[in-house]
Amino acid sequence: MFEKIAVIGVGFMGGSFALAYRELFDCKIFGVDIKPEALRKAKDLRIIDEGSTRIEDLRIFEPHLVIMATPVRTFPSIAKGLRLSIAQGCIVSDLGSVKGDLVYRMEEILGNRFVGGHPIAGTEKAGVEHATRNLFKDKRFILTPTPNTDPQAKESVKKLWERIGSLVEEMDPHLHDFVFGAVSHLPHAVAFALIHTIDELSKEVNLFKYPGAGFKDFTRIAASDPIMWRDIFMENSKEVLKAMSVFAESLAKLKGLIETGNEKGIEEYLRHASSKRKGID
């Protein structure tokens, strides 16, 4: 595969990718991060071979593939830096949770060698010290090519993720944002709001003292990285807001049923949700 790869953003996701890649291929990995500390840790853990806080240093390294693993709102400015620092034939891909318009903006800057990708894996953990080589194994990987994407670049990225052990699926960039706005971004918004609610109600009694197992599982994703999620909500605002509106209506419907003591209605509402949820497993 690619002999020299660069990872921009040496955190939990970028670090996990580097570990998975290194296990499979004889390669050199260059890390770029604004935090020198992250680069130091990543070198100590043998996740990267070399590193720099400056994208320009890729000129000397000359990577064949660059993987962007920073919060999505940094993508355009990083892409501009990359354009000046990598060779024409170097493929660029990413691990970002938002696609849609962003993919087209990346194409404008980097050309057709940009291949959008989104591994459906991750945890609430942040930091390269938590990186794990099997994060992407048996997990879905969404590839979001556009009609402009270079077919060979797409094929290379696809093969790479298949070798890593992911289940690769192609999806239109805008469809991606609708789908993951609903099944991933909305649940995160809800979890963050739930913690704010418990905090607000804790003015009466400290409710954080009473976390049942269900509550902990349910709100685990609210411990996720604030910057990463700020960027996701900003970049995918259209789809996230739509999903939040539908959710607010769904919750208001249940609230109305409880308010009016509609026993039969509540039962039907819960039965429908329960059977739909069981259908997923």
Add this chain to the structure above:
Amino acid sequence: MFEKIAVIGVGFMGGSFALAYRELFDCKIFGVDIKPEALRKAKDLRIIDEGSTRIEDLRIFEPHLVIMATPVRTFPSIAKGLRLSIAQGCIVSDLGSVKGDLVYRMEEILGNRFVGGHPIAGTEKAGVEHATRNLFKDKRFILTPTPNTDPQAKESVKKLWERIGSLVEEMDPHLHDFVFGAVSHLPHAVAFALIHTIDELSKEVNLFKYPGAGFKDFTRIAASDPIMWRDIFMENSKEVLKAMSVFAESLAKLKGLIETGNEKGIEEYLRHASSKRKGID
């Protein structure tokens, strides 16, 4: 301890209690359930020794302790049946998720030998076939005595749960409903509503095809028993509705920040939630 105990409602919770009790004490266990099939299964699994679909049959069995493990809205009518079928000295307790007024109603019917209890344990599973003997071990158990509760009855129930391995804590019945309305009932309402949302949005694309690990964890509790949860929402409506209102406001606040593209505001909102959530672990 008690030589003869009866469990009303031989499902996942009642069955798990019977298993835990039998492991500790030489005893006879009588099960009451409206479903003959549940009684048959429970006997086959040696969870109960005898069983009946009629509460009146407890007259012959003469239990020393009755544990109610049915959906909470059935409690008053079951209590009326118990009053006619058990001896004066028989203690009655329960595994219900709602306390508050319900505990006082139970006292009116059964007198001071009723001791309200709520094990903070459970899963989305239902049915006696999933019962497990270690469900309550190292889990909190909330005892909700009133000023009227017979001190000896309370002490007996407390000792029983300590022997089972639960961490017993006393709480005022109404405070209990406020606390668990927020940290348990509200998250369930949210999870049920989230499944309805995904179902509604699936009119465009079948979103149930894309459940990431986070989504599955997050919505697992939406697979919970509809009747059990209908009863909880009906019985604890006051506290649940209050928590739902605060939650709707919290979510609307985040929605407003996203709508206005308030980058700094979103970041602060998420940072606060993330740090509060991390504080629980």
